[in-house]
Structure formats: C-alpha cells, structure tokens
Amino acid sequence: MPANSFSLLSTEPSSSGVVTLIWNELCAEAVAAVEIDSAVTRSMNSAVLYHASFAQALAHRIALKLASPELDQDELLALICQTFLNEPGILAKAAADLVAVKERDPSNSETLTPFLYFKGFLALQGQRIAHWMWNNGRVHLARHIQSRISEVFGVDIHPAAQMGKGIMLDHGSGLVIxxxxxxxxxxxxxxxxxxxxxxxxxxxxxxxxxxxxxxxxxxxxxxxxxxxxxxxxxxxxxxxxxxxxxxxxxxxxxxxxxxxxxxxxxxxxxxxxxxxxxxx
Structure with missing residues (x-):
C-alpha cells in the first residue's frame, strides 16, 4: 500500500455534516461498548477507536471483510483508500445508509452495530467501491469485489447498478440486483x-x-x-x-x-x- 494512502484519510475527505455526526456516534458507542464489556476492547479499537476518521474506519472494515488470498487486506485497503480520496461522496452515502438502518430497523438502536455486523450495510458499501472502479475502467477489480461480496455476505449487486443514499438492505441475504x-x-x-x-x-x-x-x-x-x-x-x-x-x-x-x-x-x-x- 502506498505509504500515505491510508494516512491521507486521517483528515476526513468528505465535508458532509452527516459523516461527522456518524463518526462521533461510532466513537462514543465503541467507548461505551468497552466500558460495558472489556472483552470487546481489541475489536472496538481495531474497528473504530484506532482510526482518525470515518473514512479510515470504513476502509479498514471493508478491506478486512473482503480480503482474500488473491487480493490481500493491505492491497484491498490501498484500493479502497484511493477510491475514497477520488470520490468522497461515497462516504456521505455510507453515513446516510447508517442513519437509515438506525432509524428504520426496530431490532437496532445504534450506529455501531450495523457498521460492524450488518451484511446488508457492508455489502452496499463494497458495491459503492466496485461501482466507482467499474465507471473508471477497472472492470476486473470491480468484478472481483462483486464476487467477494457475494461469497462473504450472500448479496450480489452488479458493480454497474446505480444505488442512491439512505438505503436499508434489511438482512441482505439472497439479494440480487x-x-x-x-x-x-x-x-x-x-x-x-x-x-x-x-x-x-x-x-x-x-x-x-x-x-x-x-x-x-x-x-x-x-x-x-x-x-x-x-x-x-x-x-x-x-x-x-x-x-x-x-x-x-x-x-x-x-x-x-x-x-x-x-x-x-x-x-x-x-x-x-x-x-x-x-x-x-
């Protein structure tokens, strides 16, 4: 990974107020989770608290979930970071998706839970990255990410599909677009x-x-x-x-x-x- 691709995201590339709000909520909820149960300290640090921005945390989370022997975590993280730097609007859409899940899913009252665990949310963010790559001539990388999303989350969204913001893919399993x-x-x-x-x-x-x-x-x-x-x-x-x-x-x-x-x-x-x- 280029030495500065991840560090460049320490300053949030998106100017969206929703991104700032979501990032503050994620950090507060991660701290609260550690206070309730110290057994989750390492996972909360790795997923949220060790990062300087929503962009860094989201890039890390997606890379962790979708890495494979063919495209390891560092390689994938570099590609995701480059995508966010080129298209910070993806981050605003991701933040709006988290708001949607928090407001609409009666089983969840947090921002942290869907960010960490909900495959519908994570699959959608992976597709947003694949969509940018598809539109910028990196078709095989986009196809690779689509395939990994399908394998890991059971969600198959074509990289060319156009997805708005504030979308909730509830459960996500078996979804084909x-x-x-x-x-x-x-x-x-x-x-x-x-x-x-x-x-x-x-x-x-x-x-x-x-x-x-x-x-x-x-x-x-x-x-x-x-x-x-x-x-x-x-x-x-x-x-x-x-x-x-x-x-x-x-x-x-x-x-x-x-x-x-x-x-x-x-x-x-x-x-x-x-x-x-x-x-x-």
Missing part, C-alpha cells in the same frame, strides 16, 4: 429480493426503484419497469409491470391492493397493504 438497475434514495429492501431481467435481452433491462419505496421479502421484480415513488411491493410478489407512485401491490403476478397512500414506506417501514388479508 442486476446491471442496469437503479435504486433511488430512501428505499428499503428486505431479504431474498431480485431486481432482475426477463431473459437474455441486452441493454437497459432491469427495474428502476424510485425514492421511498419498500420492497418486501422474497419479491421478484423483473424487467425494465418502474416501481414508483413511495410504492410498496408485498412479500413473495412477482412484479412484471410498472407500479404507480404511492401504490401497494401483491401477488403472482402482482396487482394493486387497497387505496393509494401519501407516505414514504421506505422510510416509515409501514408494511401493511391496506387489505386485512395481506402483509408484506
């Missing part, structure tokens, strides 16, 4: 979801998930179709036609249920579908 998919800001997606194509067609062939949508567990959304702003897709549904804004759909094939709503379920995590027999 295709090459030309778009997932906008403030979307929540549960486990075993597929945003896929419909066959061997080429070109723009994957779904577009608009802001504030909520995609239930096991849903399959296929083809170049739009899932509208604030839409809900029920668990196990197969969606092959567009879903209008603020509309709930369920079934195989999916059909609208109930009346339209005026909220962003991707933020509220309201999983009711406005008909008593259905729930996401």
């Amino acid at each position: 295709g090459e030309t998919a778009v997932v906008e800001d403030n979307v929540s997606i549960l486990q075993n979801v597929t945003l896929g194509g419909t066959g061997k067609e080429t070109g723009d062939r994957h779904p577009k998930i608009r802001q504030g949508a909520l995609i239930g567990a096991g849903a399959k959304i296929l083809g170049n179709i739009e899932i509208g702003i604030g839409a809900k897709v029920g668990a196990g549904s197969v969606v092959v036609t567009p879903v209008a804004d603020y509309t709930s759909v369920v079934g195989v094939p999916a059909r609208p249920v109930g009346s339209t709503h005026a909220t962003m379920p991707g933020l509220t995590m309201d999983q009711t579908l406005y008909e008593p027999e259905y729930i996401i």
Whole structure:
C-alpha cells in the first residue's frame, strides 16, 4: 500500500455534516461498548477507536471483510483508500445508509452495530467501491469485489447498478440486483429480493426503484419497469409491470391492493397493504 494512502484519510475527505455526526456516534458507542464489556476492547479499537476518521474506519472494515488470498487486506485497503480520496461522496452515502438502518430497523438502536455486523450495510458499501472502479475502467477489480461480496455476505449487486443514499438492505441475504438497475434514495429492501431481467435481452433491462419505496421479502421484480415513488411491493410478489407512485401491490403476478397512500414506506417501514388479508 502506498505509504500515505491510508494516512491521507486521517483528515476526513468528505465535508458532509452527516459523516461527522456518524463518526462521533461510532466513537462514543465503541467507548461505551468497552466500558460495558472489556472483552470487546481489541475489536472496538481495531474497528473504530484506532482510526482518525470515518473514512479510515470504513476502509479498514471493508478491506478486512473482503480480503482474500488473491487480493490481500493491505492491497484491498490501498484500493479502497484511493477510491475514497477520488470520490468522497461515497462516504456521505455510507453515513446516510447508517442513519437509515438506525432509524428504520426496530431490532437496532445504534450506529455501531450495523457498521460492524450488518451484511446488508457492508455489502452496499463494497458495491459503492466496485461501482466507482467499474465507471473508471477497472472492470476486473470491480468484478472481483462483486464476487467477494457475494461469497462473504450472500448479496450480489452488479458493480454497474446505480444505488442512491439512505438505503436499508434489511438482512441482505439472497439479494440480487442486476446491471442496469437503479435504486433511488430512501428505499428499503428486505431479504431474498431480485431486481432482475426477463431473459437474455441486452441493454437497459432491469427495474428502476424510485425514492421511498419498500420492497418486501422474497419479491421478484423483473424487467425494465418502474416501481414508483413511495410504492410498496408485498412479500413473495412477482412484479412484471410498472407500479404507480404511492401504490401497494401483491401477488403472482402482482396487482394493486387497497387505496393509494401519501407516505414514504421506505422510510416509515409501514408494511401493511391496506387489505386485512395481506402483509408484506
């Protein structure tokens, strides 16, 4: 690793206030964890407290998780550091993702827990790095990172997929997102979801998930179709036609249920579908 690539991140490259807030929370929660249980001292020091910035801590965490004999931790860390220095906006998106998990996941009230352990969060940050590499001509490195994310976390997001900020990939297991998919800001997606194509067609062939949508567990959304702003897709549904804004759909094939709503379920995590027999 170039001697200064990691040290350059000691000064936070992102000017986002959310990054500063998240970093302060991570440090405070890591200190509190050590005070409660000294057995976690080494892990908290390694993951958070020995670092000078959110950028350093996140780069270290991803490199630790995705290292392999083919691309060891130091080599991968250098690549991640270079990516953050070239595109500090990735850090602001990662911080927004942590806020999303803290606010939306009823099983978690911390910033530290998803940063350390939640595979949906960690997989998404790895994809952000692979996406930058894909767009800058480093296709095989991007493919390598995609493969490692799939192996380690059970999440397969193509490096070319466009992912917004404030995204929660709840559990993450079994998630597949295709090459030309778009997932906008403030979307929540549960486990075993597929945003896929419909066959061997080429070109723009994957779904577009608009802001504030909520995609239930096991849903399959296929083809170049739009899932509208604030839409809900029920668990196990197969969606092959567009879903209008603020509309709930369920079934195989999916059909609208109930009346339209005026909220962003991707933020509220309201999983009711406005008909008593259905729930996401």
